[in-house]
Amino acid sequence: MNHGKTFQCAGATGIAMLAALPAMAMAATQVTSADYARAERLLDSSLRDMVRNGTVEAHWLGNDRFWYRRDEADGSSYVVVDIAARTRSPAFDAQRLARALPATSGKPQQANRLAVTGIGTADGAEYVDLAVDGHAMHCRLDRYECAAVTEAAPASGALRSPDARRALFRRDDNLWLRSGREERALTSDGEAHFSYGKLPDGSLASLPALRDKAPLPPIGVEWSPDGRHVLGTRLDERAVEPYPYVEWVPQDGSFRPISYPLRLPLLGDPGQPKQQAFVLDADSGARHAVDLGKDWSLADATLAWSPDGAKAYRLAYSYGARDMALVEIDVRDGGVRRVVEDHGKTSLTPNNLFYGAPNVQVLFDTNEVVWFSERSGWGHLYLYDLRSGKLKRALTQGDWLVRDLVNVDAKRRIAWFTASGRERGRDAYYRHLYRVALDGGEPILLTNENAEHDVPPPHPSIFVPMPPKAFSPDGRYVIDSYSTVDTAPVTVLRSSEDGTVVMKLEDADVSAVGVAGWRAPRRLRVLAADDKTDLYAVVYLPPGFDRTRHYPVIDAFYGGPQMLNAPRSYAEAVSTMNPIARASLAELGFVVVTIDGRGTRGRSKAFADAGYGNFADPQIEDHIGAIRQLAERIGGFDLDRIGVYGHSFGGYTSARAILSHPEFYKVAVSSAGPHNFQGFYDGLEAFTGIPAYADGSRTRPTPTAVPENYAALDNAKLAANLRGHLMLVYGDMDENALPAVTLQLADALIKADKRFDLLYLPNRTHAFFRTDRYYVHRMWDYFVEHLLGARLPVDGEGVPAAGAPSSGPGM
Secondary structure, rough: OOOOEEEEEOOOOOOOOOOOOOHHHHHEEEOOOOOOOOHHOHHHHHOOOOEEEEOOOOOOOOEEEEEEEEEOOOEEEEEEEEEOOOEEEEEHHHHHHHHHOOOOOOOOOOHOOOOOOEEEOOOEEEEEEEEEEOEEEEEEOOOOEEEEOOOOOOOOOOOOOOOEEEEEEEHHHHHHHHEOOOOEEEEOOOOOEOOOOOOOOOOOOOOHHHHOOOOOOOOOEEEEEOOOOEEEEEOOOOOOOEEEEEEEEOOOOOOEEEEEEOOEEEOOOOOOOOEEEEEEEOOOEEEEEEEEOOOOOEEEEEEEEEEOOOEEEEEEHHHHHHHEEEEEOOOOOOEEEEEEEEEEEOOOOOOOOOOOEEEEEEEEOOOEEEEEEEOOOOOEEEEEEOOOOOOEEEEOOOOOOEEEEEEEEEOOEEEEEEEEOOOOOOOOOOOOEEEOOOOOOOEEEEOOOOOOOOOOOOOOEEEEEEEOOOOOOOOOEEEEEEEEEOOOEEEEEEOOOOOOEEEEEEEEEEEEHHHHHOOEEEEEEEOOOOOOOOOEEEOOOOOOOOOOOOEEEEEEEOOOOOOOOOOOOOHHHHOOOOOOOOOHHHHOOOOOOOEEEEEEEOOOHHHHOOOOOOOHHHHHHHHHHHHHHHHHHHOOOOEEEEEEEEEOHHHHHHHHHHHOOOOOOOEEEEEEEOOOOOOOOOHHHHHHOOHHHHHHHHOOOOOOOOOOOOOHHHHHHHHOOOOOOOEEEOOOOOOOOOOOHHHHHHHHHHOOOEEEEEEOOOOOOOOOOHHHHHHHHHHHHHEEEEEEEEEEOOOOOOOOOOOOOOOOOOO
8 A cells, every 4th residue: 555645665575465355355446535424423533422411420419419410412401319309400590600600701601511510508508610711610509699719729740738738849859848938858869760759751641741841740649638648659760771752743843853761661671660669757757668578569549548547558569460469558657567468370450450440448447358359260359357367258259250349338238349240141241230248148139231331430440530429428329321232321320229220310312323324233242262262242234234245354453451342331332442443444344343352351360361471362363263153143244355453452463463364364454563572661561471581580681682481472473474464553652552663563574575554653642543533544545445445535535634643541
């Protein structure tokens, strides 16, 4: 492919890329700009806001009332629910409130565009707080009078104490304390690359922060609730060699490239950064080291503080995450006690999903801990004594998986959790809500509907930093949204005692999705390559699908061992996470499939561990077998025209699929893939295993050494196998998947004299796959030309313009 949009890299005598496709695959059909325009309307970013009222984010006003924002066709409205009266009513007179607001922007406020930040009662009157043109407004509803709220601006780059009287900030690599006009140093031994409060260079946020030059508060430190102590970690990066990122097209429009020399450790580098944990007394300035033990590190967030603020409870891990513990840290002297521990031969997590919120809760009223473990082969909840660390009992057990611990009431002695796989005859991935007594007994199902139930946990995760509060403050009620890939969401208020529906809150409005042309996919069960393990696949079919015809097939492949990929709910099916554009590609005439193979999450420990050390190859075998089964069951699959694409871990698996199985996969688009792990940053050992070198060490004996257990994972080793069409895509400012690793695979393909395509995207970060229209169009082009065998639309004729690069979070 060479349309002036990509660089074609080829040796002088490279072989033909698709030597034996059927004649119909190369038919000179024309895909038009109108076809691309229809596909544009079905992009995930285009559809994301079209499911109206798919969930309810409750803001509780005591135990029996809450308010939430409703999506309207032309804006939003606000509703107050009175549970005792079983009523839903407008929270206020929106028209009257809009008239009462000052026109700070010079324009009158629109009643359907109000940004409410709070509703409540104070001084005997109901009030509404709003954000208006960047100003905070407080409005009394008894008189509909509004006034600006004057707040002290937070100190730039500072971390306030809980009582807001003091603030931490960084200066010359050290932590300083500001109290009123007084400033004094809390530390004095900080130095370059061993700094207090500094964002580690290995953090995915480090490069964006350097580029944006935004002031940051101290990172890796937090106040105790009483504002007396500071608990933190710092990273010794002094022995880590510089790893340059080059911004070849500077954002400021200048012409001299900008280099960002991060201290980025690669796998097995002898100069690995070392974490140092500490506590500081903000009053006396005393400092104590926190000794976790050799090769142990603290997780980022504190799970709980003791009521007196003297002890913090955090998760800690050994190298490679084969050991996990809940540790108690005494901030008065830095003392450490391991309360609960788990040990394994593979990586351990406090939630089956690596990105999920920890299923751990400390109960101070009863001196107990609810703990999550997969020690039995399935993820379950256990109750421990907080003081002695002894196991009291297993709260759940069986061949099914606890997904999220969503609420615990120590006084009522009840825990609520979501789980999958417990209800026989149902989809093994559907989450249902249960309650279980802390004193023992069988769990009680609270959600009978055969669907995916969304009841978020109270703790933040990487994708949900501030989850909505699903349970009422007293725990008597819970909000549940449920759906399937082909049934729209329904949100109800349930009794947390027996699951009875107290009130229906919303039936999601999905009419706009239908108007855009979206068609629901099919979710089907198939067998893994071992011919005994159930897998699940989601299939998007082209418009007017006819099983007697032959359609090219695209495998939408992520395959990361830390999460799921095949949609289970309506919202996930409409707006997919990674890879995107599944419905769009179906609109262009492809059958698109997504499969959760062995080595991914959401099932047993053995199911996940099938991919430990090599997560891609077992999944590729599963995908090939599943696609053959789907072809037989559904019909219409052209098994001589199979494509594959993916981003991030999906970039790795898609490239590996076409290189390891060129007889099956004929076209691949691989973006931002970690194509080898010896040239990648450290931290992936939880997925790929602890590196083992020939001399028995964990560090490189030579700069070019490759761990013996990693050598076979290098996609470059398979470069000579390429027979089909492969396009590699990368962004030069990708903070997550190192651009150098893609170029190292490109170099191997060149040395093997293979034709391939390379799409270089200046200034794109890891998230370019989400909304960058240029990348999306070129990905479509590649499949349309090489898999569909059609002529491409003429540039500029009716296809929407390429969008600006995205800078949102990626994965």
